[in-house]
Amino acid sequence: MRPKGMRKVTGKVGVCFATSGPGATNTVTGLANAMMDSTPIVLITGQVVSSLLGTDAFQETDVVGVTQPVTKWNYQVRRAEDIPAAIARAFYIARSGRPGPVVIDITKDAQVNELDFNYEPVKSIRSYKPESPIDFHQIEEAARLINLSKKPLALVGQGVIMGNAEKELLDFIEKSGVPAAWTLLGLSAMPSDHPLNVGMLGMHGNYGPNVKTNEADLIIAIGMRFDDRVTGDLSKYATNAKVIHLEIDPAEINKNVHADVPILGNVKKTLPILTDKITKNEHNEWLKEFKACERIEHDRIIEKEIHPLDKGMTMGEVISKVSAAFNDDAIMVTDVGQHQMMGARYFKFKQTRSVVTSGGLGTMGFGVPAAMGAKLGRPDRQVCVFVGDGGFQMTIQELGTIFQTRIPVKIVLLNNNFLGMVRQWQELFFDKRYASTELINPDFQTIAKGYFVPSLRITERDNLDDAIKQMVDAEGPFLLEVVVEKEGNVFPMVPAGASVSDIRLE
Amino acid sequence: MTIPLKEEFTLSIYSENHVGLLNQITTVFTRRHINIESLTTSESAISGIHKFTVVVFATADNIEKLAKQIEKRIDVLKVFVFRADEIIHQEIALYKVSTGSLLGGNEIEMLVRQYGARILEITPEYTVIEKTGHKNETQELFEKLEPYGVSQFVRSGRIAITKNKKELLETYLKKLETDEVQLN
Numbered sequence: 001m002r003p004k005g006m007r008k009v010t011g012k013v014g015v016c017f018a019t020s021g022p023g024a025t026n027t028v029t030g031l032a033n034a035m036m037d038s039t040p041i042v043l044i045t046g047q048v049v050s051s052l053l054g055t056d057a058f059q060e061t062d063v064v065g066v067t068q069p070v071t072k073w074n075y076q077v078r079r080a081e082d083i084p085a086a087i088a089r090a091f092y093i094a095r096s097g098r099p100g101p102v103v104i105d106i107t108k109d110a111q112v113n114e115l116d117f118n119y120e121p122v123k124s125i126r127s128y129k130p131e132s133p134i135d136f137h138q139i140e141e142a143a144r145l146i147n148l149s150k151k152p153l154a155l156v157g158q159g160v161i162m163g164n165a166e167k168e169l170l171d172f173i174e175k176s177g178v179p180a181a182w183t184l185l186g187l188s189a190m191p192s193d194h195p196l197n198v199g200m201l202g203m204h205g206n207y208g209p210n211v212k213t214n215e216a217d218l219i220i221a222i223g224m225r226f227d228d229r230v231t232g233d234l235s236k237y238a239t240n241a242k243v244i245h246l247e248i249d250p251a252e253i254n255k256n257v258h259a260d261v262p263i264l265g266n267v268k269k270t271l272p273i274l275t276d277k278i279t280k281n282e283h284n285e286w287l288k289e290f291k292a293c294e295r296i297e298h299d300r301i302i303e304k305e306i307h308p309l310d311k312g313m314t315m316g317e318v319i320s321k322v323s324a325a326f327n328d329d330a331i332m333v334t335d336v337g338q339h340q341m342m343g344a345r346y347f348k349f350k351q352t353r354s355v356v357t358s359g360g361l362g363t364m365g366f367g368v369p370a371a372m373g374a375k376l377g378r379p380d381r382q383v384c385v386f387v388g389d390g391g392f393q394m395t396i397q398e399l400g401t402i403f404q405t406r407i408p409v410k411i412v413l414l415n416n417n418f419l420g421m422v423r424q425w426q427e428l429f430f431d432k433r434y435a436s437t438e439l440i441n442p443d444f445q446t447i448a449k450g451y452f453v454p455s456l457r458i459t460e461r462d463n464l465d466d467a468i469k470q471m472v473d474a475e476g477p478f479l480l481e482v483v484v485e486k487e488g489n490v491f492p493m494v495p496a497g498a499s500v501s502d503i504r505l506e
Numbered sequence: 507m508t509i510p511l512k513e514e515f516t517l518s519i520y521s522e523n524h525v526g527l528l529n530q531i532t533t534v535f536t537r538r539h540i541n542i543e544s545l546t547t548s549e550s551a552i553s554g555i556h557k558f559t560v561v562v563f564a565t566a567d568n569i570e571k572l573a574k575q576i577e578k579r580i581d582v583l584k585v586f587v588f589r590a591d592e593i594i595h596q597e598i599a600l601y602k603v604s605t606g607s608l609l610g611g612n613e614i615e616m617l618v619r620q621y622g623a624r625i626l627e628i629t630p631e632y633t634v635i636e637k638t639g640h641k642n643e644t645q646e647l648f649e650k651l652e653p654y655g656v657s658q659f660v661r662s663g664r665i666a667i668t669k670n671k672k673e674l675l676e677t678y679l680k681k682l683e684t685d686e687v688q689l690n
């Protein structure tokens with residue numbers, strides 16, 4: 001998870017090493033996570049001596065077999081002289097096209113034998129086309145649809161960030177006047193306060209972009225893959241819209257949503273061509289409809305969440321205060337659960353590459369190690385991670401690494417004494433039959449103390465501001481545990497399998 | 507809602523000749539719960555390039571997605587998808603019968619002639635018959651021979667050649683050279 005955190009904030013390939021057998025198998029979750037979220041990683045695993053391969057030798061595992069479904073490419077090296085070429089290929093594949101994780105499994109003898117070193121970077125691979133040639137006719141057609149559209153909606157995904165195309169995106173959005181909504185992983189590609197930024201799509205996204213998806217006459221998907229958390233019931237999705245899909249991976253075109261106009265290629269290159277061909281436009285009436293939705297959402301949900309009247313603290317209020325304390329300019333890392341959705345909803349961003357979260361796999365335990373990676377990658381920025389009491393305990397031993405390396409990450413533990421996200425489903429869809437979701441937690445303060453990580457626990461709203469300040473001002477790492485309301489829910493919500501326009505406000 | 511129709515498709519998959527590719531390809535099918543009806547692999551006409559011929563029943567929509575997912579594997583060059591009328595295809599079947607039953611009357615010999623099969627080997631104990639053709643043809647002969655006792659019956663996977671005038675793979679390889687995309 002650490003290399004992933006690093007890569008997300010820097011755009012470079014993350015690298016990690018694991019020993020043969022159990023070391024290698026322990027990386028499978030991280031690889032699956034990277035595969036889902038297209039994170040470029042090169043993992044090098046140790047392997048038994050080549051003459052012992054296939055004999056059940058000590059700590060032998062079929063690493064290539066085990067990791068094949070969760071890697072973009074993997075390869076076993078059995079001779080020292082093959083190492084440079086394999087590594088060159090690994091980096092080329094990991095970072096080009098749609099990025100992804102690569103595993104190079106190196107036998108013990110290959111590791112210790114000598115070779116005449118000669119490194120040649122890979123420039124192309126015959127059987128692998130990272131980018132398709134640009135089809136100008138499709139771009140022409142897309143521009144025509146955009147110019148005709150009365151109710152266009154742009155869906156911004158992580159592809160924009162991976163392609164370093166934030167500037168190109170902004171140019172396109174500002175010239176076209178198209179309201180832009182984002183996926184969880186597209187978050188921070190555009191500043192939170194941009195007037196054309198209309199919020200998050202999907203299950204726990206904002207009211208406007210979900211409802212308006214089914215009113216739009218044109219959907220412009222930019223580097224996003226129509227995940228089911230985004231689309232809900234596909235048969236009732238974007239029912240009135242033509243779809244333009246800008247995407248680097250041919251396998252994503254028509255996978256979930258039919259593209260009337262597919263534009264294959266890197267958005268870094270395709271977006272400027274498209275921007276060039278459209279006429280400058282504004283959609284003020286249409287935008288007003290989003291504003292109206294925002295007001296509804298604000299009155300019915302947001303206000304109560306960030307300025308609660310009840311005694312117990314809510315995740316939303318803690319998160320929005322933490323965001324403000326960092327001048328809305330920190331890197332936000334999250335674990336998985338309610339706090340993750342609340343983070344996406346209430347944290348604010350000024351610059352890109354400010355979010356590290358586990359999207360496609362939803363890997364609990366991801367947050368803390370990813371935060372360390374993010375801080376290593378961007379030592380100049382503040383890194384703040386939100387974790388739940390459940391997920392924190394899945395990689396809590398990383399506090400040891402934090403102590404050992406003194407990586408100054410700020411951990412906000414939102415403790416609701418529940419596996420909150422699952423509890424929410426049990427409440428809403430299973431008649432409140434809570435099964436295995438309530439947690440009897442350890443004393444996190446004692447644990448932090450044992451790892452020599454400075455920490456604080458608060459239970460009262462009156463202490464929140466001071467506690468946050470103490471955490472922000474801390475030079476080194478810091479754990480702030482906030483006890484929040486036990487049974488808070490994340491709303492709005494598109495129930496699983498429902499249409500995006502049937503989004504529930506309560 | 508109408509249920510999309512499943513049809514028979516033949517996939518020609520061209521790849522680099524690396525170990526482990528078969529596994530990479532078959533997992534794309536198994537993950538999507540698509541049963542492989544038949545599978546054959548061999549070197550292609552172009553040296554260094556391997557060819558897999560796979561027959562499946564699937565919907566046209568599924569097969570398009572499947573082909574793209576296979577092509578996504580780094581070492582796979584290209585996947586071509588064909589319906590039955592776009593290819594010439596064959597399978598081979600071998601039948602082992604007892605020589606006694608062959609000598610007992612002329613029915614088996616008649617069947618061999620009638621079905622365009624041939625006898626590969628005769629020993630005092632057994633006789634091996636070979637027939638090439640489509641699956642339904644080799645199956646039919648099997649059913650005809652069965653009353654006389656077939657002790658072994660095997661059928662190969664499908665091999666196929668396209669009816670196209672242009673050689674798809676070569677055209678594709680040429681195209682690759684011309685439209686190299688410049689990467690940053």
Ligand SMILES: Cc1cc2nc3c(=O)[nH]c(=O)nc-3n(C[C@H](O)[C@H](O)[C@H](O)COP(=O)(O)OP(=O)(O)OC[C@H]3O[C@@H](n4cnc5c(N)ncnc54)[C@H](O)[C@@H]3O)c2cc1C
Binds near residue numbers: 160162247
């Ligand atoms: C508990 C939980 C709840 C969630 N709820 C939501 C939710 O409410 N809303 C939501 O949006 N998500 C939600 N998610 C996340 C969701 O599962 C997906 O991970 C997310 O929607 C994917 O976003 P994406 O398509 O932008 O990114 P990715 O999955 O990373 O896809 C990016 C796409 O861009 C393409 N691409 C990459 N580089 C380029 C390039 N240079 N040019 C062009 N294309 C490129 C890739 O091929 C890929 O198709 C949730 C996750 C969890 C764990």
Ligand SMILES: Cc1ncc(C[n+]2csc(CCOP(=O)(O)OP(=O)(O)O)c2C)c(N)n1
Binds near residue numbers: 392
């Ligand atoms: C490794 C793993 N196990 C289980 C899940 C299913 N799951 C998703 S969210 C969640 C609850 C998370 O609880 P917690 O960490 O306390 O966060 P909260 O939702 O309470 O904010 C669970 C169990 C998962 N995503 N990952």
Ligand SMILES: [Mg+2]
Binds near residue numbers: 415
């Ligand atoms: Mg919790």
